[in-house]
Amino acid sequence: MRRNFVENLPYNPKLKPLLNGKRKAGILSEVLFWKQVRARSFHRIDFDRQRIIGNYIVDFYAKTLGLVIEIDGWSHDNKGSYDIERQKYLESFGLNVFRITDFDIKNNLSVVMKDLENFIIEHYSHQ
Incomplete structure (x- = not known):
C-alpha cells in the first residue's frame, strides 16, 4: 500500500477546546464507525478521531494515508x-476525502466498510 503521509498540515489551536465536546457528543454514526476502525482494527490503519486540519475539525483522519473520512x-x-x-x-x-452518510453508517455499515476498503485500494495501491 502506498503511504501518503502529509507533513506540516496547518493547525488552528483555537479549535482545540471544541474537540472534547465533539468527542463526548456521542453522535451515533461516529461512534459506530469508530468501533470499526479504532485501535488499528481496520487493516491495521491508525485513525484519529476529531482531528484539526487548518480551520476545520475533520471526523476521522488516517495520517499514514493522508485520508480524511467525513x-x-x-x-x-x-x-x-x-x-x-x-x-x-x-x-x-x-x-483524499472519503465521504459517507450518517444514514449509510446506521443502516449499511458493512457496505460502508467495504466501500472504504475499495476507496483505499483504488487510491493507495501500488501503480
Missing part, C-alpha cells in the same frame, strides 16, 4: 457549497 449527517443539509469548499481546501494539501 460523515455527512443532518448538520450537512443545505451546506453543499461549504462542504465543497472544505473538501477542496483539504485536497489542496494532497489529502
Whole structure:
C-alpha cells in the first residue's frame, strides 16, 4: 500500500477546546464507525478521531494515508457549497476525502466498510 503521509498540515489551536465536546457528543454514526476502525482494527490503519486540519475539525483522519473520512449527517443539509469548499481546501494539501452518510453508517455499515476498503485500494495501491 502506498503511504501518503502529509507533513506540516496547518493547525488552528483555537479549535482545540471544541474537540472534547465533539468527542463526548456521542453522535451515533461516529461512534459506530469508530468501533470499526479504532485501535488499528481496520487493516491495521491508525485513525484519529476529531482531528484539526487548518480551520476545520475533520471526523476521522488516517495520517499514514493522508485520508480524511467525513460523515455527512443532518448538520450537512443545505451546506453543499461549504462542504465543497472544505473538501477542496483539504485536497489542496494532497489529502483524499472519503465521504459517507450518517444514514449509510446506521443502516449499511458493512457496505460502508467495504466501500472504504475499495476507496483505499483504488487510491493507495501500488501503480
